[in-house]
Amino acid sequence: MRTRPLAQLTTVVTCFAFREEYFPELSGMIATIKECHPEWPMVIGRGTPRDDGVVTFAVETHDGPEQWTLPVPFHLCGGEDDWRRITRMKAWWLHEVWRRFGGPTRPARHRIVWIDADARCKAPLAFELDPESEIIAGPWWRHPTDSAFDGITTGLLLLQGSEHGPVAGVLERWSQTCLEQIRNLGPPTVPWPEGDQEVLTKVLAKGPEMDASLQLLKLDHDTYCGVGKASPEAVIDHWMMSGKMARRGRRDWPPPEHLR
Numbered sequence: 001m002r003t004r005p006l007a008q009l010t011t012v013v014t015c016f017a018f019r020e021e022y023f024p025e026l027s028g029m030i031a032t033i034k035e036c037h038p039e040w041p042m043v044i045g046r047g048t049p050r051d052d053g054v055v056t057f058a059v060e061t062h063d064g065p066e067q068w069t070l071p072v073p074f075h076l077c078g079g080e081d082d083w084r085r086i087t088r089m090k091a092w093w094l095h096e097v098w099r100r101f102g103g104p105t106r107p108a109r110h111r112i113v114w115i116d117a118d119a120r121c122k123a124p125l126a127f128e129l130d131p132e133s134e135i136i137a138g139p140w141w142r143h144p145t146d147s148a149f150d151g152i153t154t155g156l157l158l159l160q161g162s163e164h165g166p167v168a169g170v171l172e173r174w175s176q177t178c179l180e181q182i183r184n185l186g187p188p189t190v191p192w193p194e195g196d197q198e199v200l201t202k203v204l205a206k207g208p209e210m211d212a213s214l215q216l217l218k219l220d221h222d223t224y225c226g227v228g229k230a231s232p233e234a235v236i237d238h239w240m241m242s243g244k245m246a247r248r249g250r251r252d253w254p255p256p257e258h259l260r
Helices: 020-036 080-101 166-183 196-206 241-246
Strands: 012-018 042-049 055-061 064-069 109-115 119-121 134-141 156-162 214-220 236-238
Touching: 012 020, 012 080, 020 042, 020 119, 042 080, 055 080, 080 109, 080 156, 080 166, 080 196, 134 166, 156 166, 156 214, 166 196, 166 214
Parallel strands: 012 042, 012 109, 134 214
Antiparallel strands: 042 055, 055 064, 109 156, 119 236, 134 156
């Protein structure tokens, strides 16, 4: 197995922002990606809700503009559950990017990376991986007292594999599960308002695709999911919108870029 830094591999970068107040936040993230990875193609979405429950995304791609529509109704109700449902759109979005744009140079080998809109890339993504393997990579969070809650975090998430291979199977199951939960959101199953990443952790634990052909790279959490000034050496710096806005009901978010 020959590994290479991700920075040396053509990778599609993707993200979306939902609601206009977060569009500037997305633009700030994009600027840092262009600085660190100027050659990488991007698929970027800006989503707007409607009173009838239809969510549309204006999508910028390296092949031109498109418009995508979330395939399930979505009504904003106010409060924490809105955030929980918004995060679940990520799985559907990544599934769309995978099937439409996942293989820009080699259609048989897809490679996409998601970075949250509230994240900033401070250095090239240079963790090593085998370019030919089926890989899911993300920062791995470990609960301080109960390992039953350990799991992948998806502020940064890499998906690599063949168009219809094991990674594609995990992505399909994750997307379908999240879409069903957007339709019928149940109560949290963990001691916090769980989002898409807890759903993915469960899919990875139960899915038959998790065999020897699929590698799960557990990236260092402090390096690839750093939190503000507390992590000056982090490659990816997050401002943790889930903690600062969703759990406290704040509307003074996102912060001005100069405060970062």
